[in-house]
Amino acid sequence: MASVVKREKMASVSEMYDVGWEEMRDKLRKWREDNCRNSEQIVDVGEELISEHASKLGDDIWIIYEQVMIAALDCSRDDLALTCLQELRKQFPDSHRVKRLSGMRLEALERYDEANKHYDAILQDDPTNTAARKRKISILKAQGKGTEAIRELNEYLEQFVGDQEAWHELSELYINEHDYGKAAFCLEELMMTNPHNHLYCEQYAEVKYTQGGLENLELSRKYFAQALRLNNRNMRALFGLYMSASHIAASPKVSAKVKKDNMKYAAWAATQINRAYKMAGRGTKENKCSMKTVEEMLESMQITMS
Amino acid sequence: MPIQLTSQAYCKMVLHAAKYPHCAVNGLLVAEKTKEKKKDSHGEPVLCVDCVPLFHGTLALAPMLEVALTLIDTWCKENSYVIAGYYQANERTKDSRPNQVAEKVAARISENFSDAAIVMLDNSRLTMSCFEPIVLIYDHHENKWKSREVTFDCFEDWSEAQKITSALLEGRSYENLIDFDNHLDDLRNDWTNPVINKSVLDLC
Numbered sequence A: 001m002a003s004v005v006k007r008e009k010m011a012s013v014s015e016m017y018d019v020g021w022e023e024m025r026d027k028l029r030k031w032r033e034d035n036c037r038n039s040e041q042i043v044d045v046g047e048e049l050i051s052e053h054a055s056k057l058g059d060d061i062w063i064i065y066e067q068v069m070i071a072a073l074d075c076s077r078d079d080l081a082l083t084c085l086q087e088l089r090k091q092f093p094d095s096h097r098v099k100r101l102s103g104m105r106l107e108a109l110e111r112y113d114e115a116n117k118h119y120d121a122i123l124q125d126d127p128t129n130t131a132a133r134k135r136k137i138s139i140l141k142a143q144g145k146g147t148e149a150i151r152e153l154n155e156y157l158e159q160f161v162g163d164q165e166a167w168h169e170l171s172e173l174y175i176n177e178h179d180y181g182k183a184a185f186c187l188e189e190l191m192m193t194n195p196h197n198h199l200y201c202e203q204y205a206e207v208k209y210t211q212g213g214l215e216n217l218e219l220s221r222k223y224f225a226q227a228l229r230l231n232n233r234n235m236r237a238l239f240g241l242y243m244s245a246s247h248i249a250a251s252p253k254v255s256a257k258v259k260k261d262n263m264k265y266a267a268w269a270a271t272q273i274n275r276a277y278k279m280a281g282r283g284t285k286e287n288k289c290s291m292k293t294v295e296e297m298l299e300s301m302q303i304t305m306s
Numbered sequence B: 001m002p003i004q005l006t007s008q009a010y011c012k013m014v015l016h017a018a019k020y021p022h023c024a025v026n027g028l029l030v031a032e033k034t035k036e037k038k039k040d041s042h043g044e045p046v047l048c049v050d051c052v053p054l055f056h057g058t059l060a061l062a063p064m065l066e067v068a069l070t071l072i073d074t075w076c077k078e079n080s081y082v083i084a085g086y087y088q089a090n091e092r093t094k095d096s097r098p099n100q101v102a103e104k105v106a107a108r109i110s111e112n113f114s115d116a117a118i119v120m121l122d123n124s125r126l127t128m129s130c131f132e133p134i135v136l137i138y139d140h141h142e143n144k145w146k147s148r149e150v151t152f153d154c155f156e157d158w159s160e161a162q163k164i165t166s167a168l169l170e171g172r173s174y175e176n177l178i179d180f181d182n183h184l185d186d187l188r189n190d191w192t193n194p195v196i197n198k199s200v201l202d203l204c
Helices: A013-017 A021-033 A039-056 A060-074 A078-091 A096-108 A112-125 A130-142 A146-159 A164-176 A180-193 A198-211 A214-230 A235-250 A256-281 A285-305 B007-019 B062-078 B100-110 B158-170 B180-185 B194-203
Strands: B003-005 B025-032 B046-056 B081-089 B117-121 B135-141 B144-148
Touching: A013 A021, A013 A039, A021 A039, A021 A060, A039 A060, A039 A078, A060 A078, A060 A096, A078 A096, A096 A112, A096 A130, A112 A130, A130 A146, A130 A164, A146 A164, A164 A180, A164 A198, A180 A198, A198 A214, A198 A235, A198 B062, A214 A235, A214 A256, A235 A256, A235 B062, A235 B180, A256 A285, A285 B062, B003 B007, B003 B025, B003 B117, B007 B025, B007 B046, B007 B081, B007 B117, B007 B158, B007 B194, B025 B062, B025 B100, B046 B062, B046 B081, B046 B180, B062 B081, B062 B100, B062 B180, B081 B100, B100 B117, B158 B194
Parallel strands: B003 B046, B081 B117
Antiparallel strands: B025 B046, B025 B081, B117 B135, B135 B144
């Protein structure tokens, strides 16, 4: 999406939030570690940190330049991105990592052919450079070439089979192409290597549910339940359990026992959902409406499904 | 029957898109439920008074969409609203065509509301000043979704919508916009967006 043009900054970040430079630096680190894409905030904090406290940052400044540069690209702040890039080029003249950032800047300017040349040059020098390969795939994605992106990513994963970020990206690409079977396969890989990750379980369940059919619904119910076992506050898993169990119970193809079991699961889920809303609504007037709405919704669904 | 957008409906759609520039976003448009269906109500516009932002990122999965549709439908009944349309902003700047997800959801909405419309946001024209409307409106004719010309008549009051949306974008109100995804992350997040609604009212 085209970024909106930045407005003039009125007050400094440190003034507005009464924070010192160390807190700003720590915030940036947290956002780096959590891989957050809150680019406007990163630009606000990072730009001020760089322009006013550069000398205090020590060697941290280089990784901060990188982080702020990428955020600046997201916000169409090519001026800031170029400043950061030039500092990095000066400090690390032959670095592939910096060359990749140059490529990203070209991508942001939609100069994809030039960007590809940058990445090809890196790969000539170092065929195992995963970052450059991923950027090339991102360019395909940006150009709307979903099928080609999928093909390239599959080839990449044949070589780098342990790259979780890549498996997750591939699952998303497949979902966007409505190829739910293949998306499920990617998530299966992720669940195998991350058995305690409730999010992968829950996403797998959602894909199975979307695929449809009784078998997939039963599988989805099992994985929503598994996600809940791993994290009992995952609302999507709770709602998913309710929905899948309700649909199974309502299916004319199931035995009486399966119907009864699934009605039990759905009833349990409904209780948990109501309880969760009650907890969330404690003390607030508005959320009491929300609770009532949910109760009514669950009741109305029982009626239509039975 | 053409749809018309109030300032509140329009600006919340734009704020949703602005909050997640790197994602696709979608949501529902709601209209007030009219008591009688007049015989000559064909041609009278349906006023979409509000919108409910739904998801950002992956739009093509069914379960949470079903939950949202059912929950919002219940909420509509309590408030004498009806779900009258669907909006979507695609992930890529230059892509503003309705896709399979949009058509499927709109078809679902059409089961309850025969003149449901698809509103697509044209990302490439999104600016702070909002000097022109950035929506494309699609109606279902003869089994196809056809886009209609967007004029200022598609808005209850375009200059008000423009003024309010621009002000809220400048003030970064989109940071506080809540969609259904945010609600699922933390149930205390209110997808009816009372805070933003109040800001809109204050600017009217």
